[in-house]
Amino acid sequence: MAEKHLTQDQLEIISNKVVGDGFYRLTVRSHSWAKSARAGQFAHIRVGKGLEPLLRRPISIHGLDDRDAIAFLYQAKGAGTALLAAKRTGETIDAIGPAGNGFTVDARFRRIILVGGGIGVAPLMFLAQAYRAKGTAVTVLLGARSKDCLTCLADFKSLGCQVTVTTDDGSQGHRGYVTDILEQHISAGPGPVAIFACGPTVMMRRAATIAGLYDVFCEVSLEERMACGVGACLGCAVMTTTGYRRVCADGPVFSAEEVVWTG
Amino acid sequence: MNLTTDIAGIQLKNPVIMASGTFGREYGRFTDPAKLGAVIPKSVTLEARSGNPAPRVWETTAGMLNSIGLENRGVTYFVEEELPLWLGLGATVIASVAGETIDEFVRVAEIFNDVDGISALELNVSCPNVDRGGIQFGCRPRLAADVTAAVKSVANKPVIVKLTPNVTSITEIAKAVEAAGADAVSLINTVLGMAIDIAAEKPALGRVVGGLSGPAIKPIALRLVYETVGAIDIPVIGLGGITTPADALEFMLAGASAVQIGTATFIEPKTGEQVVAGIGTYLREHDYDNITQLIGRARL
Numbered sequence: 007m008a009e010k011h012l013t014q015d016q017l018e019i020i021s022n023k024v025v026g027d028g029f030y031r032l033t034v035r036s037h038s039w040a041k042s043a044r045a046g047q048f049a050h051i052r053v054g055k056g057l058e059p060l061l062r063r064p065i066s067i068h069g070l071d072d073r074d075a076i077a078f079l080y081q082a083k084g085a086g087t088a089l090l091a092a093k094r095t096g097e098t099i100d101a102i103g104p105a106g107n108g109f110t111v112d113a114r115f116r117r118i119i120l121v122g123g124g125i126g127v128a129p130l131m132f133l134a135q136a137y138r139a140k141g142t143a144v145t146v147l148l149g150a151r152s153k154d155c156l157t158c159l160a161d162f163k164s165l166g167c168q169v170t171v172t173t174d175d176g177s178q179g180h181r182g183y184v185t186d187i188l189e190q191h192i193s194a195g196p197g198p199v200a201i202f203a204c205g206p207t208v209m210m211r212r213a214a215t216i217a218g219l220y221d222v223f224c225e226v227s228l229e230e231r232m233a234c235g236v237g238a239c240l241g242c243a244v245m246t247t248t249g250y251r252r253v254c255a256d257g258p259v260f261s262a263e264e265v266v267w268t269g
Numbered sequence: 270m271n272l273t274t275d276i277a278g279i280q281l282k283n284p285v286i287m288a289s290g291t292f293g294r295e296y297g298r299f300t301d302p303a304k305l306g307a308v309i310p311k312s313v314t315l316e317a318r319s320g321n322p323a324p325r326v327w328e329t330t331a332g333m334l335n336s337i338g339l340e341n342r343g344v345t346y347f348v349e350e351e352l353p354l355w356l357g358l359g360a361t362v363i364a365s366v367a368g369e370t371i372d373e374f375v376r377v378a379e380i381f382n383d384v385d386g387i388s389a390l391e392l393n394v395s396c397p398n399v400d401r402g403g404i405q406f407g408c409r410p411r412l413a414a415d416v417t418a419a420v421k422s423v424a425n426k427p428v429i430v431k432l433t434p435n436v437t438s439i440t441e442i443a444k445a446v447e448a449a450g451a452d453a454v455s456l457i458n459t460v461l462g463m464a465i466d467i468a469a470e471k472p473a474l475g476r477v478v479g480g481l482s483g484p485a486i487k488p489i490a491l492r493l494v495y496e497t498v499g500a501i502d503i504p505v506i507g508l509g510g511i512t513t514p515a516d517a518l519e520f521m522l523a524g525a526s527a528v529q530i531g532t533a534t535f536i537e538p539k540t541g542e543q544v545v546a547g548i549g550t551y552l553r554e555h556d557y558d559n560i561t562q563l564i565g566r567a568r569l
Contacts, residue, residue: 014299014538052536057484057512061328061535102299102538231324233333234535238293240311240337241326250319250340255295268323 011042012105012236016098020075022091025157029125030091032078033071034099040076043067044108045132046227046259049078050235052100053089063087064232064254066128066204067104069135069161079128079158105235106258109225111136115200118142119191120167121184121213123149123205127158129227130204138165145191146170149184149209185212192220200224207267214262224262228253270552271559272545274306274527276504277427277452279388281306281361281527284560285517285545288508288531289365289391289431290337292541294354299538303359304545306527310351312367312393314402315377317343321398322475327464332485332510333532334462336398336476339367344377348384356386363429367393369402371419378424389426392416395433395458397480407433407458410445421450429506432456432497434486439493440500447501455506455529456497457490483532484510491523498524498565512540514547521548521560522567 017034025031039049050062063086068079082091093099111133118137120130127148134144144167148158151174162169170187171179180187184205192199203213204227217224230242230253237255244253245266251257272283287302289309302308320340327334341347347364355362364387368374374392381387394407394416406412413430421428430446432439434457443454459480464473472478490509498505507525511517512533520528533540548560557563 012295012298057331057536059328060331060333060483060532231326231328233326233335233532234291234293234295236293236295236538238295239291239326239335239535240320240340241335242323243320243325243337243340244323 012103013038014100014102015039017101019093019095019097019099021095022093025079027151028081028083030080030082031068031157032080032090032093033075035075037074039104040070040073043070043076043104045111045136046108046129047104047106048258049101049103050105051090053086059086061233062102062235063090064105064235065090067132068128069132079125079131081125102235105254107256109133109202109227109259110200111140113140113142115142115198115223116196117145117199119145119147119188119199119201121147121188121201121203121205121209123184123209124151126205126227128204130202131158131161133202134162134165134167138167143195144168147184147187147191148172149205150178183209183212185209185216188213188216189220192216192222198223203227211267214265214267217262225259226262226265227258228260228265229258270549270557272549274560276506276527277389277429279427283545283548284521284527285541285548286363286506286527286529287534287541288529289393291531291534294351294358296534296538297358300542302355305360305541307361307363307388308355309363309365309391309529310347310355311341312339312365312396313341313344313347313377314339314367315344315373317341317346324473324475327473327479329462329464329481330485332481332483334464334474334479334481335459336474336479338398338476339396344380348380352384352386361388362386363389363391365391365393365431366420367396367402371416373402374416375419375423378420382423382425387426389429389452390420390424391429391431391455392420393431395431397433397435397459397461397478398476404433404435407442408436410441413442414445414449417446417449417451427452429453429455431458433458434489434493435461440497443497443501447503451503453504453506454497454501455508457486457493457509460486460489482510484512486510487516491519494520494525495523495568498568511544512536514544514551517544517548518551518563521563522565524565524568526564
């Protein structure tokens, strides 16, 4: 299982750059992480050296840059991620991981649809890489504010993904919610098709509902306030059809059918 | 140099114990449990408990709030599945026991009587995150004494009682459990607190209130340990916000016979080992040859 690769490492920063409005792309050197990491997993990163902020921050793995480098994408929106954003090339980050279970990567799907909202796009790039490596057709539906991760668009396109953007204000692409256009994409090509969603709870819940209506395989990557990040404290529990489960160790990826939505 | 510590009739290789609810077997891959004084796995109840609704944790200034709610898979799972893993890692195990009734504490203690590899029991009469059991036992001297006496009357292992700071006088509770036969006390459990999520305009925790832990509570814990050491004759195990070797030394100089590390493990999984090493360094640099020489030296 994923857990067997879980380690604590000092990872050397190759670069840490702004790639959109408050979005940063961090790349670090690690052969072992690049070798073992799977799409949907995260790193639990100690952002400061002191005790403020106290807890580590879970940051999604965004993809592999090469066989010795992995990328993270994060949004600098609080004190913790601001400290991470201040890290420079050559410094190291204290990271525990690759943590969590990861998305299903299965060659039986002829098409996959990635549904991302805001910073939820982060783990979907890695998943697009995994499916494109198998030759699977990948459709990306990105819900965004107007100036979110613009480089992500180019990166998805260079992988050969078909990308559609929706924005709340219509400043780019389709005006409205990303889930508005999900149904038409489910019926737009051959099956079996699978949906993978990461973003705001309301978006994932809607994607899960639509997947249920069409009886389509669907996984969602959940977020919850996290303390230990390794399954010890039971702090990040979410309710599922089989009871409380830990986002950090049983997830963050869950079958859409097993999530009991509360948001 | 000798770090060996005697607590409640058990000998620990050093005075650093990993606190209940914070040190899961997952940490066995980052640190060596055999190098620690003891490990106290998450509290065990007679039957499985599912815990509280999310969010269960919330970061605060130099601390965190939690309202996990004693989620655990019950005593049978603990004995059959979890305990063997700890023993396999070479850990000295103290079992934390929780319950909604005195009878539940007693029944779990009885089951542990027949289990090899449990060195002592820690009674969690101080969990602030459940409606029944937990903190209400630890808030009243009479109830705390009753549960202690009931467990002592059946247990074949030393009994440590874990105390809550959320009381008017912790020394009264400590004296009551000492009189009831407790072999040691550990303190403090978390400090009741809350936070508001201003973005959502509602309480940050699903259960509204929770327990504060981490560096923020260390001065509170230290004061309560200092006073409790002065009030009772049984050993006191100090905990609450210990993050560094210096923190641990403060508690021992205040009179604690051993310490527990909790929240700090979430930040640095090797904290326990680092504190053991740091205490050793301090003793060497200050020409002590035995950890017991240090205990209580700061007391006036």
